[in-house]
Amino acid sequence: MKDEKANFKLHHSHFRDLWTLDPEITFLNHGSFGACPKAVLAVQQKLRSQLEQEPLRFFGREWEPLIDNARNQLAEFVGADSEDLVFVNNATTGVNSVLRSLTFSSNDEILTTNHEYNACRNALDFIASRTGARVVIAKIPFPIESPQQVIAAVMERISPNTRLALLDHVTSQTGLIFPIQQLVQELQQLGIDTLIDGAHAPGMISLNLREIGATYYTGNCHKWLCAPKGAAFLYVRRDRQSQIRPLTISHGANSPRTDKSRFQLEFDWTGTDDPTAYMCVPDAIAFMGSLLPGGWNELRQRNHQLVLEARQLLCQALEVLPPCPEEMIGSMAVIPMLGALENRHFMTVHDELFDKFGIQAQIVPWHESPKLLLRISAQIYNTLEQYVYLAKALREL
Structure with missing residues (x-):
């Protein structure tokens, strides 16, 4: 050997x-953390040099147009309006941002499955311990014979107290693509909001967030999209955006600007950080899309x-x-x-x-x-x- x-x-x-x-x-094992191509890393290094050569000019003048451009191109790629997207560091941050923004009571149930990613299940347990809400587990069999078993298992655990469903689009442990669009539609008909953990989905499967219709959807760009580490997005349906706040409250909370939504003003700036991973998303989309005819x-x-x-x-x-x-x-x-x-x-x-x-x-x-x-x-x-x-x-x- x-x-x-x-x-x-x-x-x-x-x-x-x-x-x-x-x-x-x-x-x-590309699925765990992805891998960024040399050409995209070179773009990121150029942006980092641009930042460090003149930090005040970069954050004062150059940063926002670069972020907006990245958001626009990502929105087109995932089938969403750019007004409904913000960047976050990773999908776990996206899930936590939604869960920490919502208000739950001891009468509420939050539904998830036995395939849910451990980090996000921990976030659910944290919220339950703080609010008294109950986490309900839909047991999806594995091995599994059809997507219909996923739908049946989830719908069996619905009750009048179900407030939110946290569901994977592509499961981490078992690598299954869940029938998310049908699940979202059936839950929506019952008045149940959906938070979709799409960590693996962007770049692995074709996405159209408008058609999926989830209340909240978060996905990583560093996995199958092959952007640098630290690039992910959170989609929030327009009618829910006023409720969702970033984990870090910063200048956007009292910004006098009216040209952007409070949702984007808050998430776009949560303190000094390296935003170059976000800015490289268009280059990752273009590079990976150029490899085959x-x-x-x-x-x-x-x-x-x-x-x-x-x-x-x-x-x-x-x-x-x-x-x-x-x-x-x-x-x-x-x-x-x-x-x-x-x-x-x-x-x-x-x-x-x-x-x-x-x-x-x-x-x-x-x-x-x-x-x-x-x-x-x-x-x-x-x-x-x-x-x-x-x-x-x-x-x-």
Whole structure:
């Protein structure tokens, strides 16, 4: 296996050279933190130099037009009006901003699922402990046979006290695309607001926030969009914007300006920070969309097909069945780890893959059988041979 590891860099895609990723590592975990291309990092460095050369001019004159331009182009990409978007550091901040802005009572229920991202579940528990509201869990099976099981599980847990539903668009642990638009519509008909954690969605799947119709939607730009770290957005429906405040209250709270909404005035400036990650979002959109002749549609389809092929060969290697239908997969897929691997600690398996074989893949603990999941990602710099190598490493483990 050592000889295979030494020679494996020969199987790397030529697209790999567009990133600063370590050539000695078989990087199959784009989904966790993303990876920013060299060309976009160069734009960010230029902006940082511009900032530091004359900070007062930058923040006084240049900062706002750059932010507005980035917002306009991002809004077009995700199918929203720019007036309904603000930048935040990450999707977790977006979720917290909404939850901390709303008022709950001890009679209220907040609905989520057993697939909810841990950080956001912690935010829910924090709000519940402060307000007395009850967190209700819709238990979605995994493995799963169809998206309809998601809808049925969520709707079964609705009650007259359900005030808000916090739902993933793409689940982190299990890599499932939830039928968000149908869920939002059914909940909306019952007068229930929706907060959608779309951390993985921008760049992985085609987005149209107007059609989805969620009350609140937050997504990361540093994952599949490949912007620098620290770039995400929060969408708030126009009729709810006056209620939603940033976690940090700053100058926008009493700004005399009337050319922008209070919503944007508050979120756009929450204190001195490095805003260059936001400003690079248009460059990330343009760069990733230029890599293949068919643009973003071809890129998304290419990544989708690659992860399906990788899932198939890994399921065969581990002698397990695919845990969900292909229609619920974007650019990430999860494979159950049964047999001898299932009873090992997830970090032990992760560390052995990394230390012995130079493979970076996500190993996920799950609260039911199968207790251990392997999550793989597929980005344009990945090749099928890399997953063949992963399968061999897993068999050796």
